[in-house]
Amino acid sequence: MTHTLAFGMVGSGRIAQSYAQAFEDCEAAKLVAVADIRPEAARAMAEGFGCQSYASHEAMFEGTQLDAVVICTPPATHVDLCTYFLQREIHVLCEKPLSIDLDSARRIASTAEEVGVCLTMASKFRYVEDVRRAKSIVMSGILGDIILFENAFTSRVDMTSRWNSDPQISGGGVLIDNGTHSVDLMRYFLGPLAEVNVVEGKRSQGLAVEETVRIFVRSISGIMGSIDLSWSINKELDSYINIYGSHGTISVGWMESKYRQSSSRDWVIFGKGYNKLQAFASQIDNFSKAIRGEAMLLITAEDALASVEVIETAYAALRQNHWTAVGCAFADIQMPDRPSSPLIGQAV
Ligand SMILES: NC(=O)c1ccc[n+]([C@@H]2O[C@H](COP(=O)([O-])OP(=O)(O)OC[C@H]3O[C@@H](n4cnc5c(N)ncnc54)[C@H](O)[C@@H]3O)[C@@H](O)[C@H]2O)c1
Numbered sequence: 001m002t003h004t005l006a007f008g009m010v011g012s013g014r015i016a017q018s019y020a021q022a023f024e025d026c027e028a029a030k031l032v033a034v035a036d037i038r039p040e041a042a043r044a045m046a047e048g049f050g051c052q053s054y055a056s057h058e059a060m061f062e063g064t065q066l067d068a069v070v071i072c073t074p075p076a077t078h079v080d081l082c083t084y085f086l087q088r089e090i091h092v093l094c095e096k097p098l099s100i101d102l103d104s105a106r107r108i109a110s111t112a113e114e115v116g117v118c119l120t121m122a123s124k125f126r127y128v129e130d131v132r133r134a135k136s137i138v139m140s141g142i143l144g145d146i147i148l149f150e151n152a153f154t155s156r157v158d159m160t161s162r163w164n165s166d167p168q169i170s171g172g173g174v175l176i177d178n179g180t181h182s183v184d185l186m187r188y189f190l191g192p193l194a195e196v197n198v199v200e201g202k203r204s205q206g207l208a209v210e211e212t213v214r215i216f217v218r219s220i221s222g223i224m225g226s227i228d229l230s231w232s233i234n235k236e237l238d239s240y241i242n243i244y245g246s247h248g249t250i251s252v253g254w255m256e257s258k259y260r261q262s263s264s265r266d267w268v269i270f271g272k273g274y275n276k277l278q279a280f281a282s283q284i285d286n287f288s289k290a291i292r293g294e295a296m297l298l299i300t301a302e303d304a305l306a307s308v309e310v311i312e313t314a315y316a317a318l319r320q321n322h323w324t325a326v327g328c329a330f331a332d333i334q335m336p337d338r339p340s341s342p343l344i345g346q347a348v
Helices: 014-021 040-047 057-063 077-089 104-116 129-140 179-190 276-291 301-320
Strands: 005-010 029-034 053-056 068-071 091-094 119-120 146-154 193-200 211-221 225-230 240-247 248-255 257-261 269-270
Touching: 005 014, 005 057, 014 029, 014 040, 014 276, 029 040, 029 057, 029 240, 040 053, 040 119, 040 146, 053 057, 053 225, 057 104, 068 276, 077 091, 077 301, 091 104, 091 225, 091 276, 104 119, 104 301, 119 276, 129 179, 129 248, 129 257, 129 269, 146 179, 179 193, 179 240, 179 276, 193 225, 193 301, 211 269, 240 301
Parallel strands: 005 029, 005 068, 029 053, 068 091, 091 119, 146 225
Antiparallel strands: 146 240, 193 211, 211 225, 240 248, 248 257, 257 269
């Protein structure tokens, strides 16, 4: 019988709650410990989910036999926490963004490569069933040549007293926070991105960082895309991805997903919408199978680095106010022999 992987979690804040629930639906993995610098928060989570609690990640490593960890702390802490566990041969699933800049993200990826353990960046939308089905439909060719990709993640969130608007901790504003999801999704559907441009909207919360942005992207394969991100407005859209091809349109929605070929009057519904718990459980399942050598990671270390690089390029574009080319984030790192996006070009 295969042994259930023992997971620790660092951070017991907002997103950690979703992981703790998702672990309850996983056969391959079990949450055995949680660490937080707020020991009372770690204790409360441990009591609720039947695991050990610790006041630091070091104490958790010393006190528990772990196979893997999930890093659920603010972005500026990721580099130290990831490298600590990777150097001790513990597999790491790190919440997005992998880090707040490319140099530190490279340090994380090269440590994983040197030690030979699995590293992935959490980006939950890739694990949503409708997203994976949409990819399969796009790849089948029934929508013709893909010409335009649109994504929007907008909702009003008061960020005045959260770390998300402190650039020392978050690395920036809504562009790095929600934008990391967007860039990962865009790369999943379109492959590598060639160039970006960014326009910023008004700051209605008076934050020190951008609250609303529109990002323009062109992929290497010549597809154009746009992304709307905001903490200050809600576009009240039913869908978060719309892809337009020469023979049809596909829409991935919060409550349902559908496509229409231009030869038909009818929309075909292919999915029931966004299910957060399913996405988190599927993310843990893919990571666990990759650790056991039973599956490819859906989001590889190269994908994670590429996301950080596109976000860094987007900030450069915003500062300079012009289209900016995306470079090659991992040119000087020897990565294992793996395709950068295993599912690009394949039906899923
Ligand atoms: N996938 C998603 O949809 C999603 C949503 C929200 C947040 N996130 C990401 O998850 C991460 C955490 O965000 P959050 O909203 O849960 O933050 P949060 O502030 O709610 O929780 C973070 C927790 O980490 C703890 N912490 C901070 N530094 C620590 C350290 N060195 N060691 C141990 N614990 C430490 C804090 O005390 C806090 O309890 C971020 O990277 C964020 O971008 C992802």
